[in-house]
Amino acid sequence: MTILLLLFTFVLAAFLGLELISKVPSQLHTPLMSGTNAIAGIVLVGAIAATKVDGWFGTLLAVLAVALATINVVGGYIVTDRMLAMFRAGAKKD
């Protein structure tokens, strides 16, 4: 039963994702890509949970996953913010 509920959640979320963006102005394509890429760093949650594993090798992989996911999250948000900060500066004039 749980799996069906999870699948249900997945499908609904996917449809929401499909509807969420449309007609994005082209100058926002790159920041949007970069911003959703940072969000995909949520796998950090999975990596944190994975540190429950026993054994040195599993722990090594899990810590590596935590570090990589954090790179994705931190780098992704900063890069996106830097790009969008520039639009702000340009738009201020009007």
Next chain:
Amino acid sequence: MQDVVIDLAYIVAAMLFVMGIKMLGRAATARRGNLVSAVGMLIAVLATLLAGGINYAWIVVGIVVGGAIGASVARRVHMTQMPETVALLNGSGGLASLLVGWVEYLADPRPDTITATAIFLAVLIGGITVSGSVVAWMKLAERITGKPIQFGAQQVINGVIVLGALVIGVLLVSDPAGSYPLLLVAIAASLALGVLAVLPIGGADMPIVISLLNSYSGLAVSATGFVIDNTVLIVVGALVGASGLILTQIMCRAMNRSLGNVLFSGFGSAVHASTMAAEGEIKPLSPEDAYYILEAAATVVIVPGYGMAVAQAQHVVKEFADLLEANGTEVRFVIHPVAGRMPGHMNVLLAEANVPYEQLVEPPDVNPTMETIDVAGVIGANDVVNPAAREDEGSPLYGMPIIDVDKARTTFVLKRSMNPGFSGVENPLFYKPNTRMIFGDAKAVMSALVSEFKDA
């Protein structure tokens, strides 16, 4: 109780992500949207840390090291390197998904059918994402050639690997307990698949590839969510996967191409024979002579491209535009949606140089009146102004919407050399009777033009 708190926090986080993505799609709210989603991330991560049994010491190590690397890379990179940076960040997330799938198998080598399927998918999609992103990064950073790399039996080899991966998947799922070697083979196959899938795609299409791989990394995250029964991973992964797919489609439409055409056509490889040979001669022009024509022009449009980005010429271009305006000339920048190496690349650079928003226009705004423009100045752009896209049915660019600079009274093309553009396609614009070529580094040429104006 703890679990309830965690799940409630996850619901809040998911809501913030939805709002964040929505806000990112509109210029006025985009920056706040990014912050909203960052707050969602913080909440989700803090909530996860409430769970028992996790290894806090190592988590701190991983977060500190990853955070330091991520922050320093993200602060250091230049705006021109954004595309390849996003590719690398995406690859690092994909690798994390792969590793989580791997670890979960190590933690419980006897998973049930559903968990085994999810582990297989997390590893497969994560692997394709990471190796594909690395190849995309190498192409954009010009560590390897940007041209499509194709070899004879490529499609066959790819097909065999895909089939092989599917067989491995079925075997793995039907007997998860004894299948650790199979999981390792699946990892190797997924990595190979990512490389082979991206190699035959030309550098000019890398933005679309990165966007698609971004969507994949979302799906990989969802798969890891199914492995550990974590709703926030499933929901957020699905959101990123689906919205990434739509964004990929929007980008393809801007180039008038289908996704299938981008992925499988080897676009820009030498295989395509153009039916139209470039005719006419190249007419070079010095910056001094260009100055006299510009000085007398009433209307000028500037078409920036990747050449402006690599030369870091956006500030001097802005200075040049100001001088023209002071001289009574009407100046507009025409931004092609796919100019540069990423959609919106030019907007970012010109915004950095403080070019006012109202000076930026899109191709449909100027194309109908191009005949009335005195000078169209192309600064390091190539494919987006290639008239073959309009005239030559045999050209791989045919059908792509372009900026019709060849219809302007005079067209200046600033270019380093006669090398073809990123797509590798010859450009007949350079040979048109009203085209003048100004050879040199974009920044050097623009500086020369600026000093001509200042000395006058």
